[in-house]
Amino acid sequence: MNVTRGFTGRPRVDNPGLPPGQYDARDDWPVLSAEVTPDLAPADWSFRIDGLVERPHTWDWDAARALPGSSYEGDIHCVTGWSKFGVRFGGVSLDAFFHVVRPHGSATHAIAYSHTGYTANLPLADLVGGRAWIAWEYDGRPLAPEHGGPARLLVPHLYFWKSAKWIAGITLLDHDEPGFWERNGYHERGNPWEEQRYSGD
Amino acid sequence: MTETPAKAFTPPTRFAVPGRIPVADQTAALWQTATLTEIRRETPHAATFRLAVPGWTGHLPGQHLMLRLTAADGYAAQRHYSIASAPDDSGHIELTLDHVPDGEVSGWFHTVARPGDTVEVRGPLSGFFAWAGDRPALLLGAGSGVVPLMSMVRHHRARDLAVPLRMLVSARGPEELIYARELGTETTAVFTRSAPTGVPVGRMAAAHVAPLLAEQPPNGWEAYVCGSNGFAEHASRLLVEAGQPVERIRIERFG
Ligand SMILES: Cc1cc2nc3c(=O)[nH]c(=O)nc-3n(C[C@H](O)[C@H](O)[C@H](O)COP(=O)(O)OP(=O)(O)OC[C@H]3O[C@@H](n4cnc5c(N)ncnc54)[C@H](O)[C@@H]3O)c2cc1C
Numbered sequence: 507m508n509v510t511r512g513f514t515g516r517p518r519v520d521n522p523g524l525p526p527g528q529y530d531a532r533d534d535w536p537v538l539s540a541e542v543t544p545d546l547a548p549a550d551w552s553f554r555i556d557g558l559v560e561r562p563h564t565w566d567w568d569a570a571r572a573l574p575g576s577s578y579e580g581d582i583h584c585v586t587g588w589s590k591f592g593v594r595f596g597g598v599s600l601d602a603f604f605h606v607v608r609p610h611g612s613a614t615h616a617i618a619y620s621h622t623g624y625t626a627n628l629p630l631a632d633l634v635g636g637r638a639w640i641a642w643e644y645d646g647r648p649l650a651p652e653h654g655g656p657a658r659l660l661v662p663h664l665y666f667w668k669s670a671k672w673i674a675g676i677t678l679l680d681h682d683e684p685g686f687w688e689r690n691g692y693h694e695r696g697n698p699w700e701e702q703r704y705s706g707d
Numbered sequence: 708m709t710e711t712p713a714k715a716f717t718p719p720t721r722f723a724v725p726g727r728i729p730v731a732d733q734t735a736a737l738w739q740t741a742t743l744t745e746i747r748r749e750t751p752h753a754a755t756f757r758l759a760v761p762g763w764t765g766h767l768p769g770q771h772l773m774l775r776l777t778a779a780d781g782y783a784a785q786r787h788y789s790i791a792s793a794p795d796d797s798g799h800i801e802l803t804l805d806h807v808p809d810g811e812v813s814g815w816f817h818t819v820a821r822p823g824d825t826v827e828v829r830g831p832l833s834g835f836f837a838w839a840g841d842r843p844a845l846l847l848g849a850g851s852g853v854v855p856l857m858s859m860v861r862h863h864r865a866r867d868l869a870v871p872l873r874m875l876v877s878a879r880g881p882e883e884l885i886y887a888r889e890l891g892t893e894t895t896a897v898f899t900r901s902a903p904t905g906v907p908v909g910r911m912a913a914a915h916v917a918p919l920l921a922e923q924p925p926n927g928w929e930a931y932v933c934g935s936n937g938f939a940e941h942a943s944r945l946l947v948e949a950g951q952p953v954e955r956i957r958i959e960r961f962g
């Protein structure tokens with residue numbers, strides 16, 4: 507351990523919800539995206555699932571909103587170090603979308619892509635079983651554009667760069683392919699509890 | 708019918724300029740000890756911290772690192788900081804930190820740190836905001852957002868590069884302008900609260916961006932925007948409205 511002279515840090519609050527190396531951002535919700543926030547109206551938004559599925563499908567705003575609603579209440583964690591507790595997102599579970607397209611047994615990985623062209627790769631297992639959402643509401647209000655509105659992917663058990671803002675689609679593959687930040691040195695999976703920040707972690 | 712995915716996935720939209728510079732996995736994964744060798748005051752709220760990092764393998768202008776401070780009981784705080792110095796400063800890097808009120812890490816640097824102290828760093832990180840010095844660069848920054856941009860300016864000078872480079876920086880007033888003494892003819896400063904006599908006070912506006920986009924170099928500018936999220940939103944919108952293609956705007960938001 508390399509102790510920093512004279513550094514005491516903030517008073518510790520024992521918070522079992524805080525993954526290693528993270529701090530509580532409280533009311534802050536920092537914005538971290540590398541691209542220009544797009545001017546994307548709900549009417550121009552669409553979401554497609556294709557690749558290794560039986561029935562590729564595209565939903566427009568109304569069709570996606572007509573699916574059974576599902577919400578997430580819990581924590582989120584960003585690789586830059588902040589975590590946010592007790593957030594509330596509203597949307598639809600990805601399971602409802604997969605129910606329509608029916609993934610092939612050979613599908614193992616997914617690439618999520620945005621209307622901006624941003625990409626993030628994920629094991630398919632991280633997107634099913636009630637652990638991932640397409641979210642359009644935050645705290646009961648429409649999701650703000652800089653946070654990914656009108657709709658973003660939400661995979662709260664992984665670092666937040668995986669939760670692609672302005673989600674446009676998901677392509678299922680039988681292999682892993684790095685997404686935008688993964689090609690820029692970030693970890694393939696990004697589990698905050700194992701501090702999978704950068705490739706090599 | 709089943710659609711077979713193409714071998715290499717290509718997003719159907721235009722952004723996502725692929726990372727230009729691969730990041731070395733080993734260096735990114737390794738924490739290294741850095742020794743503080745010098746502290747230089749830049750403004751009443753910002754200072755530059757010079758660090759000796761013997762194992763530093765080099766960086767590209769625009770890249771950042773992760774910095775960690777550890778308390779005696781093992782508690783650690785880590786934050787990202789852009790690298791201010793040019794790559795050729797062998798064995799040394801410089802960081803410039805704003806003193807954030809009540810800031811855990813910047814507070815230690817500004818009130819406790821002195822030469823001889825050690826901290827830990829890992830990096831350099833992210834090839835996305837990096838500039839290799841090969842393409843015309845248009846830099847827009849505010850506050851401490853000027854830090855990674857200054858690394859680019861210093862690199863441009865140190866290597867005497869001929870590729871066009873222009874910088875537009877915003878600060879509250881002249882005394883808050885980081886690196887003021889070092890800025891040259893490549894830079895235009897915009898002051899939002901107070902300005903020297905004869906210089907208008909106001910936000911960065913279309914009128915500041917238009918002349919830079921009017922003097923387009925062949926093949927156009929690569930734009931780099933850095934600062935708070937509020938500034939990044941404002942400045943990137945100005946660029947888009949002035950005709951800069953969205954896929955050629957890279958943004959580093961400090962949060
Ligand atoms: C890629 C990147 C590059 C960056 N580069 C630079 C750079 O070059 N220079 C620079 O100055 N900054 C830079 N930053 C910002 C930097 O990472 C830090 O966010 C900044 O230095 C503040 O950290 P801190 O520990 O001093 O403040 P923090 O302790 O994080 O506090 C920030 C604010 O939150 C409040 N706060 C947070 N937690 C608590 C708490 N538990 N209790 C009470 N109040 C709290 C504080 O009062 C303060 O107002 C960069 C950020 C990123 C993402």
